[in-house]
Amino acid sequence: MQIDARGKAVKHKSQARFRDHDGHLRPVSAYGTSKTAAERALLKKLQDRAKTGQHAGELTAMHKMNVLIDLFEAKFKEWVKDGKRSPSSLDNYQGAIKNHIRPALGELRIGEATTPRIDTVVAHIKQRAGAARAKTCRSILSGMMKLAVRYGAITVNPVREIETIEAQPKNPPRALTSDEVTLLRRSLAADGRAVEADLPDLTTFMLCTGVRIGEALAVHWHQVDLEAGTAEITHTIVRVKGQGLLRKGTKSRAGERLLHLPNWALAVLRARHAAGIRARHATGIRLDGPVFPDTHGGYRDPSNTRRALRTALSPVGSTARRDLGLTLRALRRETGLTRKQVADHLNWPQTRVELIETGRITVDHQLVQTLVATYGIDLDHRHALRTQVHDATQPAESDKLAWIRSHALRKTTATALDQAGHTARQIADQLGQARVSITQDIYLGRQSANPAAAQALERVFDEPEMP
Structure with a gap:
């Protein structure tokens, strides 16, 4: 005392x-x-x-959550090394831990990480970063607390009882129509930047197989049998922080599959093979090299390829739109501003300015007026510029492609097989998915009507008598 x-x-x-x-x-x-x-x-x-x-063990309820987080990360790295988890999952989890979980829970003791507390944290993450990120954080926290139970710090996993997160897809499953496929292939073939990025052949291969973009970029020439008309899918390309691009096994065992190719896809691959042999003095064909290499003959980055595809799918809608973009670029340069400076001033992503200046985004009067005001220009007093804006706002056929992303190609393949009468299991095997439910819920476009249903019911019931 x-x-x-x-x-x-x-x-x-x-x-x-x-x-x-x-x-x-x-x-x-x-x-x-x-x-x-x-x-x-x-x-x-x-x-x-x-x-x-x-609950004595390597962890106790008095240890801080930071200790558990460090242990979980170390364990996850071991699982990646053993091939039980993907390196890309490790990068994704480490980002979620760094930005959300550690700041919110790191200084708590493990025993203080109760169900109500974790539920509140996950709810805040959902509000700030969206349902998809919150779902990832919930999965990470469940794995951490499961580890805490195993090491004797607690007896019950508190994450089990928190609210389930339903992350609805931003867009419902949508597949390209036959006309859209034709328009897509024609548009890519006519786009110089898309051809330079080797997108026409890659897109064709993805449409005719349903493979993921990383899987397509991992296919070697020795895995393609042009005589039998098959392609073997065994690996995918991922970028791992600190290691660069890696060719690793597919996401699951279901991802390892032998796919038969339609004739129009074989024609593309035969042309690539022949062109590669003729260019042997340059990069040439290597049996242990990728079918879709980068400019140096190595592996392509899936993220960069997706970006190139997004750019190509925001096509130059018309000559008028392209000319307006060139005019706007000239006006920006006259002021001495960079795209980044303009984007920062308007609180836009920098790519938006680039897409406007290259004619790859639909524009309207208000958008251009906001942009040129940054250059000290009043659009209403520039008659020639107003005329250009009017012409550029007219719709173009290629605008129909702007909604497409790389996963839409997989959905198109799946839906085409569904319409041809293939079972969900067969389609899942084609796409390399272990769970048929994923194929049905995400990759198959819903049919608007089923006329055969009425005929089947009529045959079964045959005008049942009314009581």
């Missing part, structure tokens, strides 16, 4: 001896502003110590 100058107690100490989980007696003390407060603090300390002792 501490006493002040007037002889009054300012701090009380309560002490006891506690038999720890290892059998040794150790002194435990606590302080309070009164004798009762000190005794209560000591009792709480003893209860926490007893709770910790019941």
Whole structure:
């Protein structure tokens, strides 16, 4: 007990001896502003110590969550090394841990990470970063707390009881029509930048197989049998932080598959093979090299390829749109501004300015007026520029392609097979998916009507009598 100058107690100490989980007696003390407060603090300390002792192991309920997070990351790296988890999953999880989980929970003790607390954290993540990110964080936290149970820090995984997150897709499954496929292939073939990025042949291969973009980029020439008309899918390309591009096994065992190719796809591959042999003095064909290499004959980055595809699918809609873009670029350069400076001033992504200046985005009067105001120009007083804007806002056929992303090619393949009468299991095998439900819910476009249903019901019931 501490006493002040007037002889009054300012701090009380309560002490006891506690038999720890290892059998040794150790002194435990606590302080309070009164004798009762000190005794209560000591009792709480003893209860926490007893709770910790019941679950003795490498972790205890008194350890901070940061310790558990570090352990989970170390374990996950071991799983990646053993081939049980994907390196891309590790990168994704580490980003979620760094940006969301560690700041919110890292300084808590493991025993304090209760179901209500974790539920609140995940709800905030959903509000800030969206349902998909919150779902990832929930999965990570479940794995962490499962590890805590296994190591004896807690007895029940508190994440099991938190609210399930339903991440609805932004867009419903949509497949390209036959006309859209024709328009897509024609548009890519006529786009110089798309041809330079080797997108026409890659897109054809993805449409005729349904493979993921990383799987297409991982196919080697020795895996293509031009005589039998088959392609073997065994690997995918991923970028791993600190290691660069890696060719790793497919996402699951279901991803390893032998696919038969339609004749129009074989024609594309035969042409590539013949062109590669003729160009042997350059990169040439290597049996252990990729069918769709980068400019140096190595592996292509899937992210860069997706970006190139997105750019190509925001095509130059018309000559008028292209000419307007060139005019806007000239006006920006006259002011001495860079695209980044303009984007920062308008709070736009930098790519938006680029797409406008290359004629690859639909524009309207208000959009251009906002942009040129940055250059000190009043659009209403520039008759020639107004005329260009009017001409550029007219619709173009290629605008129909702007919605397409790389996964739409897989959906198109799946839906085409569905319409041809293939079962969901057969389609899942084609796409390399272990769960048929994923194929049905995400990759198959819903049929608007089923005329055969009425005929089938008529045959079964044959005008049932009314009571």
